[in-house]
Each structure stands twice: as C-alpha cells, then as structure tokens.
Amino acid sequence: xxxxxxxxxxxxxxxxxxxxxxxxxxxxxxxxxxxxxxxxxxxxxxxxxxxxxxxxxxxxxxxxxxxxxxxxxxxxxxxxxxxxxxxxxxxxxxxxxxxxxxxxxxxxxxxxxxxxxxxxxxxxxxxxxxxxxxxxxxxxxxxxxxxxxxxxxxxxxxxxxxxxxxxxxxxxxxxxxxxxxxxxxxxxxxxxxxxxxxxxxxxxxxxxxxxxxxxxxxxx
Ligand code: PMT
Numbered sequence: 001x002x003x004x005x006x007x008x009x010x011x012x013x014x015x016x017x018x019x020x021x022x023x024x025x026x027x028x029x030x031x032x033x034x035x036x037x038x039x040x041x042x043x044x045x046x047x048x049x050x051x052x053x054x055x056x057x058x059x060x061x062x063x064x065x066x067x068x069x070x071x072x073x074x075x076x077x078x079x080x081x082x083x084x085x086x087x088x089x090x091x092x093x094x095x096x097x098x099x100x101x102x103x104x105x106x107x108x109x110x111x112x113x114x115x116x117x118x119x120x121x122x123x124x125x126x127x128x129x130x131x132x133x134x135x136x137x138x139x140x141x142x143x144x145x146x147x148x149x150x151x152x153x154x155x156x157x158x159x160x161x162x163x164x165x166x167x168x169x170x171x172x173x174x175x176x177x178x179x180x181x182x183x184x185x186x187x188x189x190x191x192x193x194x195x196x197x198x199x200x201x202x203x204x205x206x207x208x209x210x211x212x213x214x215x216x217x218x219x220x
Pocket of ligand 1: 031032035074095145146
C-alpha cells in the first residue's frame with residue numbers, strides 16, 4: 001500500500017470525543033484521544049486522498065496537507081459533517097460522539113447541594129444513522145463501534161441498522177486496545193463476513209481499514 005491508491009478519493013474522517021457542556025466549568029465527555037481518527041486521516045493522505053478531518057477536542061496537532069475542522073459538541077460535529085457529506089466518496093465516523101447531552105445548559109456554575117444533584121440528559125443526534133439514511137450511490141460509509149461485550153453481533157446489528165458498508169469494532173476493555181493508547185485490535189465487519197486483525201499500531205490498523213475500503217469499492 002505504498003502506491004497512491006486513494007488518489008481519486010475525497011474522504012471525510014471524524015475523530016476524538018465530543019464535549020457536552022453542563023455549565024461554564026463542567027462538561028460530559030469520554031476517553032477518546034483522537035489517535036485512531038488522526039491515524040486514518042494521515043494514512044489516507046499518505047496514500048493520495050483529499051482528506052477532511054473533523055475532530056472534537058484533542059491534544060493532537062493538525063496533520064500536514066489535511067483540512068482540519070475543530071468542533072466541541074455533537075451538534076457542532078453534526079453540522080460540520082452534514083455541510084460536507086454530499087461531496088465525499090468515503091466517510092469514516094471514528095469519533096466517539098456523546099450519545100446524550102444535558103437537557104439544559106446552566107449559565108452560572110451549578111452550586112454544591114447537600115442532597116446531591118440529579119442531571120436530566122437528552123439524546124444527541126446520531127450522525128452516522130442520518131448519513132446512512134440519506135446516502136448517495138457513490139458513498140462508502142464506515143462506522144466504528146466501541147463495545148465491551150458481544151462484539152460481532154453488536155457490529156452486525158449496527159451495520160444493518162445504520163445502513164453501513166463497513167463497521168470497525170474495537171474492544172474497549174483491553175489495556176492495549178481502544179481509547180487513548182497507541183495500538184488497537186479491531187474486527188472488520190462487512191456484508192461478506194468478518195476479519196479480526198492482530199494487535200497493531202493505530203497507523204498499521206488504519207492501513208488495513210483503507211485496504212478493506214478499497215476492496216469494497218472495487219466490488220461490482
Ligand atoms: O480516539 P482514540 O483514543 O484513538 O480511541 C479510538 C476509539 C475507541 C474512540 C474509536 O476507535 C471508536 O471506537 N470510535 C467510535 C466510538 C463510538 O462512539 O462507538 P458507538 O458504538 O457509541 O457508536 C457507533 C458509531 O456511531 C460510531 O461510528 C460513532 O461515530 C457513531 N455515532 C454515535 C453516536 C452519535 N450520536 N452519532 C454518531 O455518529
């Protein structure tokens with residue numbers, strides 16, 4: 001995969017967590033570092049693609065040669081993705097989007113209460129599902145899934161329900177896989193079946209994911 005085999009692709013990748021603010025000092029978020037999504041973006045660029053990377057708050061520098069759009073909340077990520085989706089050949093949703101957000105944002109810092117605090121959460125927009133519902137014929141749509149059990153069954157369900165071409169499952173309980181580590185071990189699930197890759201750097205994992213996408217796009 002040294003050749004510029006992605007040179008005709010326009011690709012959009014999402015990375016990192018989203019942050020859902022509660023008040024001026026607090027937010028709900030998750031452990032995503034953005035490393036997997038950035039590795040996918042760098043690898044696509046190295047293989048010749050035109051890359052747009054939409055990322056939540058992460059401590060990673062902009063990779064050279066890539067358009068990087070920084071967002072904070074799921075709603076901002078959704079807007080940035082939907083604004084650009086129609087142009088794309090491939091979209092990979094590796095971001096860990098918060099499923100829920102606080103029902104209300106408090107303008108002032110929430111005060112300590114003797115009795116504890118009950119938070120009301122509401123569902124966030126499911127960006128991947130919306131993309132699956134409105135897909136154009138030349139789009140290859142790839143989801144990620146962070147699961148702690150029943151990986152393959154859950155993956156197949158999401159592949160079907162979200163109308164995807166490929167889903168990349170990672171085990172989030174291993175200490176060398178998933179969130180905020182340099183390595184990952186994933187299972188690639190498509191219409192044809194599933195393949196579990198060995199434990200690899202996120203960069204090498206990204207190359208395998210792109211190989212799979214190329215193979216899917218070559219299918220008649
Ligand atoms: O960032 P790193 O530290 O390198 O870690 C990588 C990772 C573990 C975050 C990444 O590889 C990963 O698994 N990302 C997806 C995590 C996730 O949100 O999984 P999910 O099963 O909750 O969501 C399934 C899919 O739907 C994902 O493609 C997600 O982007 C998408 N989704 C989910 C919720 C939502 N509201 N909108 C979405 O688009």
